[in-house]
Amino acid sequence: xxxxxxxxxxxxxxxxxxxxxxxxxxxxxxxxxxxxxxxxxxxxxxxxxxxxxxxxxxxxxxxxxxxxxxxxxxxxxxxxxxxxxxxxxxxxxxxxxxxxxxxxxxxxxxxxxxxxxxxxxxxxxxxxxxxxxxxxxxxxxxxxxxxxxxxxxxxxxxxxxxxxxxxxxxxxxxxxxxxxxxxxxxxxxxxxxxxxxxxxxxxxxxxxxxxxxxxxxxxxxxxxxxxxxxxxxxxxxxxxxxxxxxxxxxxxxxxxxxxxxxxxxxxxxxxxxxxxxxxxxxxxxxxxxxxxxxxxxxxxxxxxxxxxxxxxxxxxxxxxxxxxxxxxxxxxxxxxxxxxxxxxxxxxxxxxxxxxxxxxxxxxxxxxxxxxxxxxxxxxxxxxxxxxxxxxxxxxxxxxxxxxxxxxxxxxxxxxxxxxxxxxxxxxxxxxxxxxxxxxxxxxxxxxxxxxxxxxxxxxxxxxxxxxxxxxxxxxxxxxxxxxxxxxxxxxxxxxx
Numbered sequence: 001x002x003x004x005x006x007x008x009x010x011x012x013x014x015x016x017x018x019x020x021x022x023x024x025x026x027x028x029x030x031x032x033x034x035x036x037x038x039x040x041x042x043x044x045x046x047x048x049x050x051x052x053x054x055x056x057x058x059x060x061x062x063x064x065x066x067x068x069x070x071x072x073x074x075x076x077x078x079x080x081x082x083x084x085x086x087x088x089x090x091x092x093x094x095x096x097x098x099x100x101x102x103x104x105x106x107x108x109x110x111x112x113x114x115x116x117x118x119x120x121x122x123x124x125x126x127x128x129x130x131x132x133x134x135x136x137x138x139x140x141x142x143x144x145x146x147x148x149x150x151x152x153x154x155x156x157x158x159x160x161x162x163x164x165x166x167x168x169x170x171x172x173x174x175x176x177x178x179x180x181x182x183x184x185x186x187x188x189x190x191x192x193x194x195x196x197x198x199x200x201x202x203x204x205x206x207x208x209x210x211x212x213x214x215x216x217x218x219x220x221x222x223x224x225x226x227x228x229x230x231x232x233x234x235x236x237x238x239x240x241x242x243x244x245x246x247x248x249x250x251x252x253x254x255x256x257x258x259x260x261x262x263x264x265x266x267x268x269x270x271x272x273x274x275x276x277x278x279x280x281x282x283x284x285x286x287x288x289x290x291x292x293x294x295x296x297x298x299x300x301x302x303x304x305x306x307x308x309x310x311x312x313x314x315x316x317x318x319x320x321x322x323x324x325x326x327x328x329x330x331x332x333x334x335x336x337x338x339x340x341x342x343x344x345x346x347x348x349x350x351x352x353x354x355x356x357x358x359x360x361x362x363x364x365x366x367x368x369x370x371x372x373x374x375x376x377x378x379x380x381x382x383x384x385x386x387x388x389x390x391x392x393x394x395x396x397x398x399x400x401x402x403x404x405x406x407x408x409x410x411x412x413x414x415x416x417x418x419x420x421x422x423x424x425x426x427x428x429x430x431x432x433x434x435x436x437x438x439x440x441x442x443x444x445x446x447x448x449x450x451x452x453x454x455x456x457x458x459x460x461x462x463x464x465x466x467x468x469x470x471x472x473x474x475x476x477x478x479x480x481x482x483x484x485x486x487x488x489x490x491x492x493x494x495x496x497x
Contacts, residue, residue: 006168006374008080011041011149013162014125016133023052023143025134026150027083028162032122033371035324042122043148044085047114049107051281052143054255056134058105058285059092061248063126065103065287066094070245071294079166083147084121084359084370086327088112090147091368092124093359099175099296101245102288106361111282114145119325121370122148125162168374173356174383175297176372179288180353180360182273182297184367186262189238189274190222197259197278200227201250204243217241217271217292220261227261238263239272242293246276249287255280262362270445273297275362284363315340315348320357329358329367389453392417398458413458415451424455432456 010028017024032042049055062081081094090112092105124147137143192200219237220227230237238261240246256278263274270291277286290297318338323329329349335342349367352358356372392398397416411426415434423435432452433439439449448456 006079006166008123008125008164008166009040010125010162010164013127014130016130016137021141023137023141024146025049025056025143026146027148028125029083029122029148030080030125030373032120032373034118034120039120039122041149042118042120043146043150044083044118044120044122045090045112045114045145045147046150047112047145049143049145049282050111050113051255051283052141053137054252054280054283055105055107055111055143055145056137057251057255058107058280058283059126060131060134061251061285062092062094062103062105063131064248064251065096065101066126067097068101068248069097070100070242071098071296079168079172080123080126080164082121082370082372083124084325084368085118085147086325086368087117087119089327090117091359091370093176095172095175095297096245097172098293099171100242100290100293101248102175102179102297103248104286104288104359104361105283106286106363107283112145118148121325122373125164171296173372173374176356176359177354178297180358180367181350183262183275183288183362184350184360185264186275186362187265188260188362189236189263190220190227190261192226192259194256194258196226197256198253201246201253201259204240204246206244206247218243233267233269237267238274239267239291240274241271241289241291245289245293246287249276249278249285252278252280252285257281260363277363286363311344312347312351315344316351319345319348320352323352323357323369325369327368328361328364329369331367385447385450385453388450389457392450392454393457393461398454400455400458400462411459413455415454417451422451424452 008030010030012028014028015026017026029041029043031038031040033039034042059081066079066081079094079097081092084091084093088109090107092107094103095101096103217231217233218240219230219233220240221230221234221237222228227238229240233239258279260277260279261274262277264272273289273291275286275288277284315338318340319334322334322337331342331345331349334340334345338345340348349358353360353367357370358367359370360367392415399414399416401412401414413424415422415424417436425433427433431444432448432455433444434449434451436449436451438446439452
């Protein structure tokens with residue numbers, strides 16, 4: 001797993017203090033993007049929280065996830081959460097070190113009482129002394145929140161800085177991209193009132209089964225006002241893989257007003273991702289779980305189709321200049337401003353999501369604008385399947401046969417990878433299948449294989465450059481490679497990506 005070092009420089013440590021009977025929560029920022037450009041220590045908010053205890057515990061839950069690894073727990077993980085100010089709300093986001101849990105605390109307009117909320121994205125310092133202070137916060141005393149330096153600190157930023165250096169895995173960056181694409185396909189699957197929500201969440205196991213323990217995947221089915229666990233993916237069931245990964249929700253249960261569960265509309269019996277949201281006064285905390293505890297979001301491949309098309313890239317460039325940290329992106333409005341169809345705007349937003357420039361809020365059923373405070377384009381450049389597909393294309397390993405038409409039926413192609421040849425076929429709905437082991441194992445559930453991606457790119461190039469050398473194979477080559485492809489399917493276990 002590739003890592004770089006992320007240097008986070010803060011003007012001073014974040015802290016919770018008391019003054020005049022009111023709590024003062026100062027969250028320090030480190031580098032970020034705003035409408036004015038890059039700022040070393042942007043300020044996004046200064047005002048009161050309407051539900052101080054709920055906000056404090058929600059922030060702790062996000063920090064819990066940032067510091068946790070739910071798989072291979074022997075390795076430590078720690079990365080300060082990301083905060084985005086959207087003009088009327090604050091969103092705090094983090095990923096677990098194993099990339100299998102995505103956490104977000106949305107402090108909504110009714111949860112903020114103060115000056116106007118700014119616009120931009122940055123990291124915020126959540127240190128151990130602050131965590132201890134937040135966990136001790138009690139009572140109903142007012143809590144003043146400051147995100148970014150106060151006016152006094154702004155005038156003294158030439159002094160010494162508090163610097164943290166943390167490892168930043170590439171797969172953590174890709175996880176942000178994959179999570180927004182996956183959750184964009186979620187619907188509300190169940191909603192529980194407060195009492196039932198607390199009862200259900202407290203009944204879940206809090207420890208993982210040891211390796212080889214044999215626990216089957218857990219599913220839940222709406223049953224009246226609660227959820228009924230089941231070990232079978234019956235119709236209407238929602239997957240709950242690794243229920244112990246919802247432990248961070250325990251922080252906020254005393255403030256819960258409802259529990260909402262979001263997931264895909266249908267499934268074929270395989271485990272799926274799902275989002276679990278605890279609603280609280282003026283805010284909501286959401287944990288999104290990957291399909292399996294040992295399976296991080298970074299390998300899901302949901303963004304690969306968007307990365308393989310030039311049209312989406314060009315559309316994304318156009319749409320990106322129209323974004324302004326909106327808390328809810330209006331696709332119809334963007335379509336009108338850009339002159340693109342709503343479908344092309346959605347594809348462009350997916351593309352922007354691969355660089356972390358938009359997220360998706362299942363509760364609003366809408367995208368939101370953010371700019372991650374690091375070079376998120378590395379998530380695209382270092383995606384192994386995408387890199388491998390481009391290498392296959394550059395090597396002239398893709399041979400296109402008949403395109404999909406009403407006369408010829410599904411299109412076919414052959415891809416040479418090492419000493420093997422793979423047959424790629426397009427179904428009527430445009431889905432590409434392959435004879436490689438990756439497709440045999442996942443059947444498209446984790447995105448396209450590198451061979452299908454290479455074929456998609458080759459067909460795109462043929463549209464723009466008819467003389468591309470990979471456009472058509474001779475009948476002799478097609479016959480030879482088709483025969484070879486039919487004899488090399490599951491045996492290609494060493495060529496999965």
